[in-house]
Amino acid sequence: MTDINWNDYSLETQAIRAGHKRTHEDEHSIPIFATSSYVFKSAEEAALRFTGQKPGNIYSRFTNPTVNAFQERLALMERGERCLAFSSGMAAIMAVGMGLLKAGDHVVCSRGVFGNTVLMFQNYFGKFGVETDFVDLIDATAWEAAIKPNTRFLFLETPSNPLIEIADISVLADIAHKHDCLLIVDNCFCTPVLQKPLELGADIVVHSATKYIDGQGRCVGGAVIASEDIIEKHIYPYLRTGGATMSPFNAWVFLSGLETLAIRIKAHCDSAFELAKWLEQQAGVAKVHYPGLSSHAQHELAKRQQSHFGGIVSFELTGGKEHAWKLIDATEMLSITANLGDVKTTITHPATTTHGRLSPEVRAAAGIKDGLVRVSVGLENIEDIKKDILRGL
Numbered sequence: 140m141t142d143i144n145w146n147d148y149s150l151e152t153q154a155i156r157a158g159h160k161r162t163h164e165d166e167h168s169i170p171i172f173a174t175s176s177y178v179f180k181s182a183e184e185a186a187l188r189f190t191g192q193k194p195g196n197i198y199s200r201f202t203n204p205t206v207n208a209f210q211e212r213l214a215l216m217e218r219g220e221r222c223l224a225f226s227s228g229m230a231a232i233m234a235v236g237m238g239l240l241k242a243g244d245h246v247v248c249s250r251g252v253f254g255n256t257v258l259m260f261q262n263y264f265g266k267f268g269v270e271t272d273f274v275d276l277i278d279a280t281a282w283e284a285a286i287k288p289n290t291r292f293l294f295l296e297t298p299s300n301p302l303i304e305i306a307d308i309s310v311l312a313d314i315a316h317k318h319d320c321l322l323i324v325d326n327c328f329c330t331p332v333l334q335k336p337l338e339l340g341a342d343i344v345v346h347s348a349t350k351y352i353d354g355q356g357r358c359v360g361g362a363v364i365a366s367e368d369i370i371e372k373h374i375y376p377y378l379r380t381g382g383a384t385m386s387p388f389n390a391w392v393f394l395s396g397l398e399t400l401a402i403r404i405k406a407h408c409d410s411a412f413e414l415a416k417w418l419e420q421q422a423g424v425a426k427v428h429y430p431g432l433s434s435h436a437q438h439e440l441a442k443r444q445q446s447h448f449g450g451i452v453s454f455e456l457t458g459g460k461e462h463a464w465k466l467i468d469a470t471e472m473l474s475i476t477a478n479l480g481d482v483k484t485t486i487t488h489p490a491t492t493t494h495g496r497l498s499p500e501v502r503a504a505a506g507i508k509d510g511l512v513r514v515s516v517g518l519e520n521i522e523d524i525k526k527d528i529l530r531g532l
């Protein structure tokens with residue numbers, strides 16, 4: 140089983156079978172290796188493992204068989220050479236910054252990224268002398284204009300949250316490489332099932348495994364996928380020292396999450412598309428943001444870059460904040476929570492939650508209106524989801 144070259148297999152098969160190195164117990168399902176350290180056969184072997192001359196586990200802060208299996212599987216699915224798992228999506232983003240940046244460096248980041256990612260770059264890397272400029276995700280000219288001689292990397296999420304705007308990864312990869320920068324893509328919304336940024340020219344992919352990879356809202360985790368060279372030189376040494384390690388239990392949950400990822404994502408996308416089309420017909424809905432709709436500004440790009448349109452739908456109500464809150468409060472089944480990528484449908488009012496810390500001006504500039512509602516479409520029956528939203532429409 141360990142001799143199979145999983146690169147020859149498709150994503151759905153890799154997701155179920157790759158990464159597990161069966162032990163002497165012949166187990167069928169992958170075990171949780173609940174061990175913090177590993178034993179060496181001799182003092183010499185210990186020394187060789189510590190210097191890296193001999194492969195093998197030393198300590199679970201940096202290698203653990205269950206975590207390794209998750210890493211191998213996700214690296215294959217993202218078509219990357221290597222993956223490292225972290226304790227959360229934010230820990231993965233932190234590791235990329237800690238591994239690659241030094242005082243005096245500069246970063247260009249898209250404006251619509253996850254709120255804590257903004258704070259990470261602004262407040263924490265900023266504190267140590269790294270400057271970050273934020274640009275409009277879909278404006279390639281603005282990206283290029285923001286690059287300086289000391290720019291180390293460009294960082295983006297596509298599709299964006301909560302407006303589901305889509306950036307052309309190949310175009311931005313070319314711009315980054317022309318200026319000797321790396322392109323980093325947070326692939327949380329699409330997962331490798333819908334889009335593989337490394338194949339489109341990105342250098343590093345980061346993940347919050349907490350969302351679709353888990354898929355059932357249980358564990359917090361993250362990952363970084365990149366070339367052997369980037370991981371070995373910049374990310375692995377930081378993981379070993381920084382210690383934001385994924386626990387073997389969480390890796391085991393995420394491994395089973397990956398096994399059903401492709402079929403879950405397809406079902407999420409089908410329901411989200413249907414909900415988006417239905418919402419467009421409803422009175423009181425001013426605009427629906429969903430890349431599957433021909434009304435979406437990057438519909439053609441979405442068709443080209445993604446294999447489906449994703450599980451998140453946002454829509455603007457004509458009645459502003461009052462109507463948005465009324466609609467959210469009128470639901471009886473949907474979960475009022477900011478989490479996403481769950482089998483349970485979740486509903487959020489971005490202007491007063493995920494984007495509530497932004498000033499009204501910044502929020503307006505980002506296009507996040509008071510009447511905007513975001514739905515992460517789950518796997519309940521779509522008619523029940525529609526019925527629940529209809530209560531407050």
Ligand SMILES: *Cc1c(COP(=O)(O)O)cnc(C)c1O
Nearest residue numbers: 227228229253325327347349360
């Ligand atoms: C949730 C999220 C993160 C952070 O991940 P955690 O696992 O919550 O730390 C980063 N990026 C995106 C796009 C997210 O949705």
